[in-house]
Amino acid sequence: MDDLRFPIGRFEPQESYTAQQRTQFIDEIAATPQRLRQAVSGLSGEQLETPYRPEGWTVRQVVHHVPESHMNSYIRFKLALTEEKPTIKPYDENAWAKLPDVGQTPLEVSLTLLDSLHSRWTVLLRSLSESQFKRQFTHPDIGLMTLEKNLALYAWHGAHHIAHITRLRDRMAWNQ
Numbered sequence: 001m002d003d004l005r006f007p008i009g010r011f012e013p014q015e016s017y018t019a020q021q022r023t024q025f026i027d028e029i030a031a032t033p034q035r036l037r038q039a040v041s042g043l044s045g046e047q048l049e050t051p052y053r054p055e056g057w058t059v060r061q062v063v064h065h066v067p068e069s070h071m072n073s074y075i076r077f078k079l080a081l082t083e084e085k086p087t088i089k090p091y092d093e094n095a096w097a098k099l100p101d102v103g104q105t106p107l108e109v110s111l112t113l114l115d116s117l118h119s120r121w122t123v124l125l126r127s128l129s130e131s132q133f134k135r136q137f138t139h140p141d142i143g144l145m146t147l148e149k150n151l152a153l154y155a156w157h158g159a160h161h162i163a164h165i166t167r168l169r170d171r172m173a174w175n176q
Helices: 019-040 059-082 091-096 100-104 109-126 146-170
Strands: 136-140 142-147
Touching: 019 059, 019 109, 019 146, 059 091, 059 100, 059 109, 059 146, 100 146, 136 146, 142 146
Parallel strands: none
Antiparallel strands: 136 142
């Protein structure tokens, strides 16, 4: 796709998902840490400071964003599994991307965090029953969201940000 902001297209949720689709989403989430590592492998400091699109985040910001966002999703899963339709707290991801830790923390810290988080998250996801995937939380900006829809969203989310990096690498001929 030519859309630099949404290189794999926008997330298009379904009303519900099959067990086979949920398994595929879990497998995609499990693979995200390794795919993100591969996407940034061998990049120089200068390349890490390159925005993936005009007015967009740098590769460094994208890498640090993924575990931050996925931690929030993991917590939303835990809340929805232990409370009745909890209201979650959204966060300003653009403001987070500008905080000093993003520029000062080595990528390996966030990549390791993502490895650990996804190890834990996939154990939880693989243990859920169909009825548990139907549990919901309330997002103040979106409304009610089922866990299975959030699962689909985060399988897409990881692929979406990895594509930001891999498509940039292709456009800049950094793969050669």
